[in-house]
Amino acid sequence: MRPIKSLLWLTILFVITFTLWIPPLCIKLPFSKFYYVYNKEKDISEKAELLNSRRYNVSLAYFSSLHAESSQQFYHNMEKLGHLDLVVAVITVKRKDGTLGYLTQSVARMDKLLKEDKHFQRKYLFICNVDQDVNSHEEVKKLEKYIPAHYRFKNITRIPHTSPHISLYLQQNHFTTYQKETIDYMFCLEMAYSMNPEYVLLMEDDTLPLPMALDVVNFKLKWLTLFRNPPMTNFAYIKLYYPPKWQGFANELRRILELVAIGMVGAGCFVAVFAFRKKTSLQYLYFIFGAVYFILVVLLLDRQNVLELRRIASQFYSLNISPGCCTPAMFYPRWVIPQLLSYLAGENNRHHTDIAIYDFITSKNLTAYQIEPNLFVHIGMYTSIHQNSRKDPQEFIFSMY
Known part of the structure; x- marks a missing residue:
């Protein structure tokens, strides 16, 4: 049951983040990926x-x-x-x-x-x-x-x-x-x-x-x-x-390395939170989920807002x-x-x-x-x-x- 519960909690976290939190935030943040989706250039x-x-x-x-x-x-x-x-x-x-x-x-x-x-x-x-x-x-x-x-x-x-x-x-x-x-x-x-x-x-x-x-x-x-x-x-x-x-994320080595570094920080945070002091086979899953989660968040916010x-x-x-x-x-x-x-x-x-x-x-x-x-x-x-x-x-x- 523990693996199923962990996957359920991770899924809920992803759904809440990318449907209820990130879109409303990005609407107000210039340079975010959703800014021009919800704001007309004339209004801006x-x-x-x-x-x-x-x-x-x-x-x-x-x-x-x-x-x-x-x-x-x-x-x-x-x-x-x-x-x-x-x-x-x-x-x-x-x-x-x-x-x-x-x-x-x-x-x-x-x-x-x-x-x-x-x-x-x-x-x-x-x-x-x-x-x-x-x-x-x-x-x-x-x-x-x-x-x-x-x-x-x-x-x-x-x-x-x-x-x-x-x-x-x-x-x-x-x-x-x-x-x-x-x-x-x-x-x-x-x-x-x-x-x-x-x-x-x-x-x-x-x-x-x-x-x-x-x-x-x-x-x-x-x-x-x-x-x-x-x-x-x-x-x-x-x-x-x-x-x-x-100043946004781009196909440049330095910016790509920044994304990788952010992903590693996120991976470490997820392992620390979800698998702290627990030897479990799900540690690798937490690591991957954490990296993907943080990278997706910063990509949607874009680098200007992360800075x-x-x-x-x-x-x-x-x-x-x-x-x-x-x-x-x-x-x-x-x-x-x-x-x-x-x-x-x-x-x-x-x-x-x-x-x-x-x-x-x-x-x-x-x-x-x-x-x-x-x-x-x-x-x-x-x-x-x-x-x-x-x-x-x-x-x-x-x-x-």
């Missing part, structure tokens, strides 16, 4: 726009609560201290639809985070406006009362005239949109570098830092420089955001070798910036900025990392390059408050 898009409006209103309320002169003075005082620990630059360009409020949200979140942070004692935040019509970016004009702003096509004097890239920054006409994008990126990076920081965080105006972002970065820096054997002091950068749509369990503590975030794509939030040590600028100056007409940066590290045989899960979220459902292009709306279903 409307929900994403509603969440964006709420975040924008919260950000406006945040700035309303600030004293403009005191906020500016905070960063001016930091700048006077000299050698800074961290400079954060928010690169921005005017969007066709100015009501989206992406820049306002990004600056509000980062300003709040920096002013509360205890790890980077000397820090500076500025808006880097790279729009050619410097007076048309209404969001910058509203925010520069609270946060320092610098302009590529206005006050370029902050960058030393000895810089070999001045002629690029003064260039008004560009062969392609992507060439301007790369030169804009160079300008903001060099502007931040000119303030003599230990590290630079360059973020795009449609990304938001999560509450633990600076805590995790600080922990990973300590791990790289103090606890890693041998210490890694010359990494090129740490990527703080990578598109969630590419969220790592947010319990800074120690659980992982550092992986950086992929090539995407620059919404990049963390650079000071030493690499002059070399990167020189490389981008020669590549700005041939590749997208992210690919050029990746080519730089591969050509120089440098190590760069990506943190998982992401420390930033992307809010730019509508891009600044392709004005009428909308991204997959499920990427933008999240709550920050």
